[in-house]
Amino acid sequence: MKIMVVGGGGREHALIAGIKQNPDVTEIFALPGNGGIAADATCVPIGATDIDAVVDFAVKEGIDFAVVAPDDPLVLGCVDALEAQGIPCFGPEAKAAIIEGSKIFSKNLMKKYNIPTAGYDVFTDLDEALAFVKTAPLPTVIKADGLALGKGVVIAETHEDAEAAVRSMMADRKFGDSGSRIVVEEFLTGPEVSVLSFTDGHVVVPMISSMDHKRALDGDKGLNTGGMGTIAPNPYYTDAIAAECMETIFKPTIEAMKAEGRTFKGCLYFGLMITEKGPKVIEYNCRFGDPEAQVVLPLLKTDLLTILRAVRNETLSDVNVEWYDDNACCVIMASEGYPASYEKGYEMTLPEDRTGIYVAGAKLENGKLLTNGGRVLGVTRRGATLQEAIGNAYKAVETIHFGNAYYRHDIGAKALKA
Numbered sequence: 001m002k003i004m005v006v007g008g009g010g011r012e013h014a015l016i017a018g019i020k021q022n023p024d025v026t027e028i029f030a031l032p033g034n035g036g037i038a039a040d041a042t043c044v045p046i047g048a049t050d051i052d053a054v055v056d057f058a059v060k061e062g063i064d065f066a067v068v069a070p071d072d073p074l075v076l077g078c079v080d081a082l083e084a085q086g087i088p089c090f091g092p093e094a095k096a097a098i099i100e101g102s103k104i105f106s107k108n109l110m111k112k113y114n115i116p117t118a119g120y121d122v123f124t125d126l127d128e129a130l131a132f133v134k135t136a137p138l139p140t141v142i143k144a145d146g147l148a149l150g151k152g153v154v155i156a157e158t159h160e161d162a163e164a165a166v167r168s169m170m171a172d173r174k175f176g177d178s179g180s181r182i183v184v185e186e187f188l189t190g191p192e193v194s195v196l197s198f199t200d201g202h203v204v205v206p207m208i209s210s211m212d213h214k215r216a217l218d219g220d221k222g223l224n225t226g227g228m229g230t231i232a233p234n235p236y237y238t239d240a241i242a243a244e245c246m247e248t249i250f251k252p253t254i255e256a257m258k259a260e261g262r263t264f265k266g267c268l269y270f271g272l273m274i275t276e277k278g279p280k281v282i283e284y285n286c287r288f289g290d291p292e293a294q295v296v297l298p299l300l301k302t303d304l305l306t307i308l309r310a311v312r313n314e315t316l317s318d319v320n321v322e323w324y325d326d327n328a329c330c331v332i333m334a335s336e337g338y339p340a341s342y343e344k345g346y347e348m349t350l351p352e353d354r355t356g357i358y359v360a361g362a363k364l365e366n367g368k369l370l371t372n373g374g375r376v377l378g379v380t381r382r383g384a385t386l387q388e389a390i391g392n393a394y395k396a397v398e399t400i401h402f403g404n405a406y407y408r409h410d411i412g413a414k415a416l417k418a
Contacts, residue, residue, distance in 0.1 A: 001025050003305070004058055004087075005041065006048050006078060007069035008032045010332075010360035010378045011290035014297045015067060016041050017358070018304035025305065031057065035369050036359020036377065048073045051081050058087045067091065067308060071147055074266075074286050075101035090308040092286050096257060096264040100286040103143045103183045113256040115249055116280040118273075119186040126170045129182060133162035141185040144169050146178030150226050155187065188282065190275040191236035191418070194292050197250060197270065198307055200316040201263035204250045208299050208323055209237035210292045211415055216339060218410045225339045226375060229411030230295040230330045231386060235418040236274055245272065245279050253284070265311055294358045294378040295330040299323050329393040329412050330380040335361075336406040338374030346371045346403035356380040356396065371402050386415060 001024045005012050013036060016028055020040060031054055033043030046053045049072050058066060068078045068091035077094035091097075098105050110117040118141070123129035133140060133156070142165040144152030152175050156162035162184075169179030196207040210232040216222035249270060257264045269285035269292070288297075297304065301322040310319045335342035348369045350357060358380065361373015379396045383389030390412040397407060 001064040002062060003028045004061070004063045004066040005030050005033075005069060006054060006066065006073055008034045008037065008043075008048065009070075009290055010358040010375065011288050011293040012069050013037050013040070013358040013360070014294045014378075014380075015069060015288065015304070017355075018297050018300065019067070019308075022303055022305040029057075029061065029063070034359055035362040035364035035372065036357075038364055039354065048078075049076060051076055051078050054078060055081045055085055055087075058082055059085050063087055065090070065305070065309060065312075069287055071097070071100055071285065071287055075147060088309070088312050090266060090312050092264050092266040096262045096266075097286040098262065099257065099264065099268070099284045101147060102145055103283075104145050104181055106284050107183055107185075109253075109256055109260070110281060113252055113259075115252050115256065116278060118188050118280060118282070121184050122181065123166075123170075123184065124181050126166070129166045129170060129184065130163055133166055133184060134159055136162060136184060137186070138162075139187045141187055142166060142169070143183045143185060144175045144179040145181040145183065146175070148175040148178045151175075151224070152178060188273045188275050188280060190273045191234075192282070193234045193237045193272045193274060193279075194230075194289055195237070195245070195250075195270045195272060196288055196292055196296055197268050198311055198316060198321065199254055199264060199266070199268050200311045200314040201254065201258060201265045202314060203317045204246075204254050204268070205316060205321050206242070206246070206250060207296050208232045209234040209242075210295050211236075211412075212289070212292060213408060213411055216334075216408075218408050220414075223339050225334075227289075227291045228332045228334065228408045229378075230291045231389070231412040231415050232292075232295045232299060232328045235386075235415050241274060241279055245270070249279065249281060265314070290360075291330050291332055291378050294380050295328045298356060298380050298382060299326060299328050324382070326382040326384060327386040327389040328380055328382045329386070329389040330378045331393045331397050331407050331411050332375050332378050333397060333400060333402075333405055333407045334375050335371055335373070336404045338406070342374055343404055344371045344373065348376070348402040349400070351396075351399045357400070371404070376402065376405070386412060390416070
């Protein structure tokens with residue numbers, strides 16, 4: 001089988017590492033991939049959002065199965081375009097990917113179908129939004145409606161900050177059209193949990209829960225990033241909470257999307273807050289989270305490609321999805337200065353055995369692997385206990401070297417306390 005994975009980060013590398021295990025796979029293409037992924041797949045310099053070029057390549061190459069991993073091409077209808085040409089795909093169609101593509105859509109969906117989430121108001125007019133946030137309870141959460149590379153959310157501690165956030169989104173168009181409409185949301189408190197799930201639109205199979213570490217610096221300080229590390233499973237996500245989420249959030253979401261004529265097939269990500277009043281949805285993503293995928297997929301015992309194909313064929317109920325009874329920790333190694341400004345182009349030295357090393361920002365030049373991004377790679381290790389998994393991950397980090405390397409030293413510390 002010839003497989004195509006659309007995307008080029010650490011999440012895509014983790015997916016490729018899993019897909020590679022299937023004995024029927026003869027070739028894997030990554031569009032565009034990166035210098036580190038090149039060790040496991042043939043990288044093709046076609047951007048993930050260049051839908052026409054992606055489809056042309058798939059048709060010419062005779063691709064047997066495609067996995068569309070990032071949010072942008074999913075929202076733009078990459079799966080629709082590939083399926084129209086007879087290429088079977090893992091990932092939601094554009095009409096289902098809207099669950100991440102529009103915060104307003106997802107909030108209204110939850111309200112309509114009584115799925116627990118934070119209270120909210122929607123604004124399309126700048127003056128109305130400014131008047132509202134002047135007196136909104138603090139802290140208050142302001143979200144751009146559309147995709148904004150994971151950066152379209154501001155938690156404002158003061159009314160001045162709230163007004164500045166509204167202006168930057170709606171007046172200054174910091175996120176382009178994504179910020180022309182905004183959601184202003186009540187601030188929830190409690191432990192955060194990420195739950196990725198496989199769903200074929202009929203059944204939902206949650207993956208192992210995880211805990212992301214968004215802040216750049218130790219002790220949850222510094223700027224918000226795309227994620228500096230993850231652990232799995234998340235100790236706050238008990239069996240009782242998992243059962244409650246299945247009945248009040250997971251199943252109702254799948255049924256709601258079906259009722260709206262937007263059947264969701266793919267990976268649906270639930271960003272949850274365990275509040276005093278029970279679990280609530282903070283956000284949905286229409287794809288594997290990153291770095292969550294890098295910590296969860298290594299715990300999967302069942303063949304990944306078999307699951308992905310069952311999701312596409314709506315036969316997920318026929319697959320027994322099994323997991324290793326282990327813990328896992330992923331430490332992100334980044335470029336010093338990320339997520340603001342940073343230098344790139346440093347040579348990387350990786351160990352001979354690259355198992356569990358997922359490269360996100362690197363390029364190959366004259367046979368050398370050079371840093372080429374803010375988040376450079378994720379290092380994932382398993383262990384019988386969380387403590388062991390964390391220790392193993394940090395031991396592995398010490399075997400990797402590049403100039404300007406930076407990582408947090410406390411990934412999993414909060415979970416160990418729990």
